[in-house]
Amino acid sequence: MIWVVAALLVWLGGWRLNVVLSRSAMAQTRAVRLLVPAIFGLSVLIIWEALVRGLHVPEVILPPPSAIAGKIATNLPTLWEDLRQTFLKGALGGYAIGCSAAILTAILIDRSPFLQRGLLPVGNFVAALPVVGIAPILVMWFGFDWQSKAAVVVAMIYFPVLVNTVEGLRAADPMQRDLMATWSASYSQSLMKLRLPAAMPFIFNGLKIATTLALIGAIVAEFFGSPIRGMGFRISTEVGKLDLGMVWAEITVAALAGSAFYGVVAMVEKAVTFWHPSQRG
Amino acid sequence: MRSLGPVLTVLVAILAIWYVGAVLMNARWAEDQAQRAHKTLTTSELVIQTMEQKRPVLPAPHQVAVALWQGVFAVSPTSKRSLVYHGWVTLSATLLGFVFGTAAGVLLAVGMVYNRAMDMSVMPWAIASQTIPIVAIAPMIIVVLYSIGITGLIPKAIISAYLSFFPVVVGMVKGLRSPDAMQIDLLKTYNAGGVQTFWKLRMPSSMPYFFTSLKVAAAAALVGTIVGELPTGAVAGLGARLLSGSYYGQTIQIWAVLVVAAVLAAGLVMVIGGVQSVTLKRMGMER
Numbered sequence: 001m002i003w004v005v006a007a008l009l010v011w012l013g014g015w016r017l018n019v020v021l022s023r024s025a026m027a028q029t030r031a032v033r034l035l036v037p038a039i040f041g042l043s044v045l046i047i048w049e050a051l052v053r054g055l056h057v058p059e060v061i062l063p064p065p066s067a068i069a070g071k072i073a074t075n076l077p078t079l080w081e082d083l084r085q086t087f088l089k090g091a092l093g094g095y096a097i098g099c100s101a102a103i104l105t106a107i108l109i110d111r112s113p114f115l116q117r118g119l120l121p122v123g124n125f126v127a128a129l130p131v132v133g134i135a136p137i138l139v140m141w142f143g144f145d146w147q148s149k150a151a152v153v154v155a156m157i158y159f160p161v162l163v164n165t166v167e168g169l170r171a172a173d174p175m176q177r178d179l180m181a182t183w184s185a186s187y188s189q190s191l192m193k194l195r196l197p198a199a200m201p202f203i204f205n206g207l208k209i210a211t212t213l214a215l216i217g218a219i220v221a222e223f224f225g226s227p228i229r230g231m232g233f234r235i236s237t238e239v240g241k242l243d244l245g246m247v248w249a250e251i252t253v254a255a256l257a258g259s260a261f262y263g264v265v266a267m268v269e270k271a272v273t274f275w276h277p278s279q280r281g
Numbered sequence: 282m283r284s285l286g287p288v289l290t291v292l293v294a295i296l297a298i299w300y301v302g303a304v305l306m307n308a309r310w311a312e313d314q315a316q317r318a319h320k321t322l323t324t325s326e327l328v329i330q331t332m333e334q335k336r337p338v339l340p341a342p343h344q345v346a347v348a349l350w351q352g353v354f355a356v357s358p359t360s361k362r363s364l365v366y367h368g369w370v371t372l373s374a375t376l377l378g379f380v381f382g383t384a385a386g387v388l389l390a391v392g393m394v395y396n397r398a399m400d401m402s403v404m405p406w407a408i409a410s411q412t413i414p415i416v417a418i419a420p421m422i423i424v425v426l427y428s429i430g431i432t433g434l435i436p437k438a439i440i441s442a443y444l445s446f447f448p449v450v451v452g453m454v455k456g457l458r459s460p461d462a463m464q465i466d467l468l469k470t471y472n473a474g475g476v477q478t479f480w481k482l483r484m485p486s487s488m489p490y491f492f493t494s495l496k497v498a499a500a501a502a503l504v505g506t507i508v509g510e511l512p513t514g515a516v517a518g519l520g521a522r523l524l525s526g527s528y529y530g531q532t533i534q535i536w537a538v539l540v541v542a543a544v545l546a547a548g549l550v551m552v553i554g555g556v557q558s559v560t561l562k563r564m565g566m567e568r
Contacts, residue, residue, distance in 0.1 A: 015398070022398040033401065040402035061425050072326065090453075118287030128550045129543045130504045133519075136527030136535055141338065215414040216504075223420070223511050224527050235417055239424045247421050255413040262412035 003054025007047040014043030063245040071245040072252060078234070079253050086231040087257050089146035090218035094153025095202045098214075099207060102158045106165035106189070116166055123163040135221040138202045144225045152221040157210035161203075168202025169195055201276050204269040215254060299342055306338040307331035340533045348537040361517070368541050370518040371506050374434050376551075378441030379502040383495065385442070386449030393450075394457040394483070395475070399493040415444060417510045437518070444505035445498035452494025456487025485564060492557035493567045499549040507542060519545075 018036050026032050045065045051057070052064040056212040059067065060207040072079065109115040135152045142148035172195045222232025231250050273279055304327075311330040315322045322330065332341045340348075352364035359366060393400040419440045426436040460482050468478050510520025519538050526535040 019398040022401045027397070027401070034299040036398070036401040037403075037405040041406065060428060075291050114287050115291070116287075118289075118291035121284060121288050122291050128500045129502070129546050132504055133507060133523055133539050133542050136523055137532065137539075139527065140530070140532070151307055156447065212412055212414065216416050219414055219417050220508055220511075223508070224524070228302050231417070238421055239420045242424070242428070244421065244425070251421075253534055258413040259409055 001054065003050040007050035007054065008080060010043050010046045010050065014039050029111040045123070060242045060244060063248060068244045068252065070246040071249040075246065075249060079249060081229050082231045082234050082250065083253055083257060085227070085229045086149065086222065087261075088147030088222070090230070091153055091214040091261075093146065094150035094218065095157065095210060097150060098154035098157040099161050099210060100156065102161035102206070103165050103203065106162055106169060109166070110191070111187075112170050119121050120163060120166060120228065123159040123166075126159040127163060131159075132217055132220050135217070136224045139221060139224045144227055146230075149218045149221045149226075149230075153214045153217040156213045156217040160209050160213065161206040164202045164206030164209075165199060168199030171195075171202060172198040200269075200273045204265070204273065207265050208262060208269070211265055212258060215258045215261070219254065289435050296342055299339075303337065303339045303341040304328055307334055308480075309414055310334060336530050336532055338532070340536050344533050345536040345540060348533045349540055352537055352541075362508075363550030364522075364537060364541050366540070367517055367522050368545060371437075371503070371510065371520065372545055374437035374509075374518070375441050375499075375502045375506045375545075378438035378443075378506065379435065379445050379499055381438070382442035382445035382502065383449050383498060386446045386498075387453055387491075389446075390457060391479075397442050403470040404454065405456075407447055410447045411451065415447075416505060416508050418443075420507060420511065423509055423525070436504045440505040440509040441502035444501040446497045448494045448501060449491075452490045452497070453487060456490025456494075457483045459490065460486045485566075488560060488564065489557075489566065492553060492560070495553050495557075496550050499553060500546055503542070503546050503549065 004247050021027065021036055021039075024032070041157070048062075049064045049066055052062055063071075070146055109119060132152065134155050135148075138151040138155065140149045142151050152188055176194055177190065180194050196215070219232040219235070222230045226233040231254055235247050235250050236242070238250070270279055308327060308331055311327055311334070312322065314330075331337070332344070337344070349364070351364065356363045358369075389403070393403060422440055422443075423436045426432070426439070464482060464486075465478065468482055473481065506518070507520040507523070510518040511524050519542050522538045523535055526532070526538065
């Protein structure tokens with residue numbers, strides 16, 4: 001009972017603190033903008049811990065955060081091995097292949113409005129489909145190891161990146177193109193110096209969407225068969241053993257890897273498209 | 282309609298590449314079979330044999346079409362072999378979760394627009410949640426709920442609700458904030474209260490954002506349901522069919538299931554798009 005009361009108190013206290021902070025004069029400062037969500041996240045963790053203990057929730061239903069942290073601490077080598085297999089090999093490998101293939105295709109079909117008009121609707125259509133379902137087929141074709149996971153990732157991210165790049169290559173406005181023409185710039189000069197840089201905000205939009213898709217693809221593809229390592233493999237086998245602490249540990253690692261991946265791409269974007277209004281604000 | 286020709290060209294090209302791929306990838310098996318029977322195949326025989334294998338590496342499009350026809354029209358919709366049956370199992374869970382996830386997302390978004398503390402606390406997490414592979418928790422939800430006796434539709438619906446929740450929150454917060462300061466000031470000069478501002482300004486101007494995030498949410502919900510059907514014990518639904526097809530090497534079955542899943546996803550997005558254009562037209566917001 002004491003735990004439940006404590007949870008309630010933490011909730012009320014954290015909330016009160018956030019209300020005060022968000023109404024205070026410093027609400028717009030960077031520190032407070034980081035502090036408020038941090039307080040919220042921390043109080044959710046404490047309440048989780050307290051409720052699980054107070055209500056005696058069995059560990060096979062919901063392990064407390066402390067147990068998850070313990071699992072992470074004691075299983076670091078396994079987690080690192082899984083991360084390397086799924087994220088560094090499967091997701092990143094597929095991400096590199098898929099994004100470069102999509103951007104190259106977009107540049108290749110750039111001179112053919114006919115192909116663009118044909119590919120854009122098809123690409124938009126495919127981008128909404130549950131492409132991840134192709135995983136069992138690609139696992140049959142490319143084997144259980146990371147190559148098949150990379151193939152799934154390529155299939156998932158190709159069209160979103162392609163569509164965004166094609167749209168981006170149209171972004172330079174006619175005035176700017178005319179200017180390049182008056183300087184008698186060749187096609188490739190105008191592409192390299194005007195249209196590709198102008199397309200960057202769009203390309204990075206596609207690249208950011210692809211980061212999440214890449215991790216999802218690599219993890220879900222492992223549900224269809226994998227060597228005895230990898231995050232998807234570990235999640236499905238540990239769920240079978242009802243070792244939920246380990247499952248949550250893998251999910252935590254996946255969440256951290258996903259956010260870090262997105263963050264890195266967003267940082268590169270910031271460096272590349274520093275000129276764009278959305279980055280200068 | 283101007284793009285009909287190009288789109289058809291691209292589709293025909295994809296079909297052609299598919300057929301060529303089927304011939305190339307299935308040729309090995311056909312040649313092995315012929316060698317075992319001490320025969321040599323002419324090219325035309327080889328091509329024909331690559332098109333009619335029972336478990337091809339890559340089924341030819343017409344084989345998939347035949348499997349689809351059999352799965353959809355040739356057996357009664359209640360049979361376990363019917364794709365309509367499995368599609369409905371998946372679709373019903375998706376829709377149930379989608380409706381609940383969307384409703385919860387809209388409610389939270391409204392709360393966040395009117396409560397600063399809520400906004401500052403939750404919004405960064407809602408955005409961060411878009412960058413993490415939430416689908417990974419699907420197997421766990423299924424198994425945990427199974428262990429406390431909840432099976433069938435509900436666990437899958439929870440997953441799809443969870444997946445459709447976050448895109449709706451982020452989209453709706455953006456939409457409800459989209460009226461500019463001038464418009465809000467105008468309503469203030471009319472002496473409009475908070476509720477009136479909401480119904481007459483914020484809600485209408487959020488509609489384009491709402492429908493855009495609905496499309497994202499529907500696609501995510503479908504993926505969530507299919508992944509939720511993968512782990513142990515699922516006997517019905519498109520995900521279960523995918524898994525059994527992959528266990529028994531029934532490639533034609535897998536492709537047929539994929540087509541059904543694609544049709545479902547496209548159907549959901551098209552229905553939402555239809556509602557969107559009707560609604561926006563009635564509201565005079567259509568571009």
